[in-house]
Amino acid sequence: MDRLCTRTIHELRSLMDQGACEPRALLQELLEQVERLNPTLHAYVTVDAGRLMRQLEQRLRQGPRGKLFGIPITVKDNLCVQGEETTCASRILRHFRPPYTASAIERLTQEGAIIVPRANMDEFAFGSSTESSAYGVTRNPWDLERVPGGSSGGSACAVAADAAIAALGTDTGGSIRQPAAFCGVVGLKPTYGRVSRYGLIAFASSLDVIGPITKDVRDCALLLSVIAGHDPKDSTCAPVEVPDYVAALQRPVKGLRFGVPKEYLIEEGIAPDVKAALEASCGALERLGMRRVSVSLPHTSYAVAAYYVVATAEASSNLARYDGVQYGARAATDGGSLLDMYQRTRADGFGTEAKRRIILGTYVLSRGYYDAYYLKGLKVRTLIKRDFDEALASCDVLICPTSPTAAFRIGEKLDNPLQMYLSDIFTISANLAGIPALSMPCGFTAKGLPIGMQLLAGPFREEVLLQVASAYEQATEWHRRKPEIRSCSTSR
Numbered sequence: 001m002d003r004l005c006t007r008t009i010h011e012l013r014s015l016m017d018q019g020a021c022e023p024r025a026l027l028q029e030l031l032e033q034v035e036r037l038n039p040t041l042h043a044y045v046t047v048d049a050g051r052l053m054r055q056l057e058q059r060l061r062q063g064p065r066g067k068l069f070g071i072p073i074t075v076k077d078n079l080c081v082q083g084e085e086t087t088c089a090s091r092i093l094r095h096f097r098p099p100y101t102a103s104a105i106e107r108l109t110q111e112g113a114i115i116v117p118r119a120n121m122d123e124f125a126f127g128s129s130t131e132s133s134a135y136g137v138t139r140n141p142w143d144l145e146r147v148p149g150g151s152s153g154g155s156a157c158a159v160a161a162d163a164a165i166a167a168l169g170t171d172t173g174g175s176i177r178q179p180a181a182f183c184g185v186v187g188l189k190p191t192y193g194r195v196s197r198y199g200l201i202a203f204a205s206s207l208d209v210i211g212p213i214t215k216d217v218r219d220c221a222l223l224l225s226v227i228a229g230h231d232p233k234d235s236t237c238a239p240v241e242v243p244d245y246v247a248a249l250q251r252p253v254k255g256l257r258f259g260v261p262k263e264y265l266i267e268e269g270i271a272p273d274v275k276a277a278l279e280a281s282c283g284a285l286e287r288l289g290m291r292r293v294s295v296s297l298p299h300t301s302y303a304v305a306a307y308y309v310v311a312t313a314e315a316s317s318n319l320a321r322y323d324g325v326q327y328g329a330r331a332a333t334d335g336g337s338l339l340d341m342y343q344r345t346r347a348d349g350f351g352t353e354a355k356r357r358i359i360l361g362t363y364v365l366s367r368g369y370y371d372a373y374y375l376k377g378l379k380v381r382t383l384i385k386r387d388f389d390e391a392l393a394s395c396d397v398l399i400c401p402t403s404p405t406a407a408f409r410i411g412e413k414l415d416n417p418l419q420m421y422l423s424d425i426f427t428i429s430a431n432l433a434g435i436p437a438l439s440m441p442c443g444f445t446a447k448g449l450p451i452g453m454q455l456l457a458g459p460f461r462e463e464v465l466l467q468v469a470s471a472y473e474q475a476t477e478w479h480r481r482k483p484e485i486r487s488c489s490t491s492r
């Protein structure tokens with residue numbers, strides 16, 4: 001029998017129901033896998049096996065015995081877990097132990113899950129490669145010289161390497177979908193407001209969403225059904241009823257229409273193997289009885305610029321609170337003034353990318369530049385939203401690549417932030433428009449790297465995304481491939 005840590009949530013659930021899987025054995029196997037692989041992959045900043053065992057014993061004693069009873073779920077290091085160090089992979093939050101737990105995590109716990117904290121990430125979720133973590137880079141399990149994507153690179157890497165059963169990530173401009181694509185797993189960015197952001201350490205509050213990263217579409221539907229829904233602790237969390245996402249997987253897709261935005265296929269920089277995989281996937285959807293229509297998103301070429309104005313503006317405001325007084329680390333002042341303390345704390349505490357964004361965001365919000373940049377960015381955002389409204393009026397889902405290329409090499413884009421930003425071209429529009437989008441495996445490059453296909457739908461239409469994704473998954477085998485990870489005994 002396959003090791004338990006290689007299984008999906010729904011497989012483990014039925015094994016447990018048959019008495020063929022015991023939560024202690026599952027956690028034990030998972031911890032062995034993490035111990036074996038984490039020194040090489042660095043998917044987790046740290047894992048405290050003792051605390052996890054204690055959490056499990058408590059769960060076994062007291063329940064609740066819900067949908068996720070005894071199943072370990074990994075969470076990104078920007079989701080607060082009461083009493084557990086939560087740092088956003090930043091030095092400035094070192095030793096910060098939140099006094100409360102994120103609502104999404106609370107909901108997992110209410111279903112009996114075991115929470116495995118501290119999946120590695122780009123500092124404050126700024127990035128597309130997990131290289132900006134203050135605690136070291138995460139490697140791609142398919143090729144250790146390559147990035148796992150970002151910013152939820154640790155979550156996606158752990159799921160792909162069976163060092164997690166499933167995970168939560170966060171997505172402000174693609175941070176669930178792009179790492180899911182680079183690591184060959186499923187990632188869903190829900191509609192803005194579908195999942196409570198309470199307890200998510202903010203990057204850009206009008207764009208941030210929490211969502212699942214899983215081994216298959218069924219697990220994705222299952223986790224979404226647990227974490228979605230209204231939360232009085234977050235006023236931007238929508239009071240919209242949560243449908244049965246798992247039931248949606250059974251619905252036939254025959255007759256549904258998918259639109260391929262024409263701008264996305266002429267985009268320069270899209271790799272030939274990504275394009276070929278997407279074309280083949282469109283063929284597979286047609287064979288499932290779906291109809292292809294041509295659509296246009298005319299403002300696509302402005303999306304990256306608008307996003308980096310809006311996102312950095314919000315980030316610079318959100319990061320103003322880290323002053324060495326209220327949270328985490330404080331620099332030694334050596335008798336200096338209060339201002340010295342602020343300055344030194346922030347100079348030592350933030351990494352290069354965080355500083356770049358604070359400077360850029362402060363600039364676009366400053367008097368004199370506000371109208372020219374920030375206000376204009378917001379106007380473009382509205383136009384992008386309208387593009388989606390129009391395109392989605394003539395089809396049920398949109399199909400495009402998740403990223404223009406497969407995983408790039410570690411270090412390749414680090415000295416060229418603009419090139420790094422451009423790699424988000426296909427993902428950021430969904431955040432600007434607030435709509436749901438899912439990435440799933442749809443092929444491999446000649447070098448054996450996974451390629452991701454992205455599906456987008458109208459607000460709160462996660463069901464149709466999951467329905468189409470499930471039909472495609474059942475008709476293909478991509479999600480069954482596993483990376484062969486070189487032995488890591490030397491690096492221990």
Ligand code: GLN
Nearest residue numbers: 125127171172173174175
């Ligand atoms: N890569 C994008 C950025 O750097 C998106 C990050 C995210 O979604 N958190 O801002």
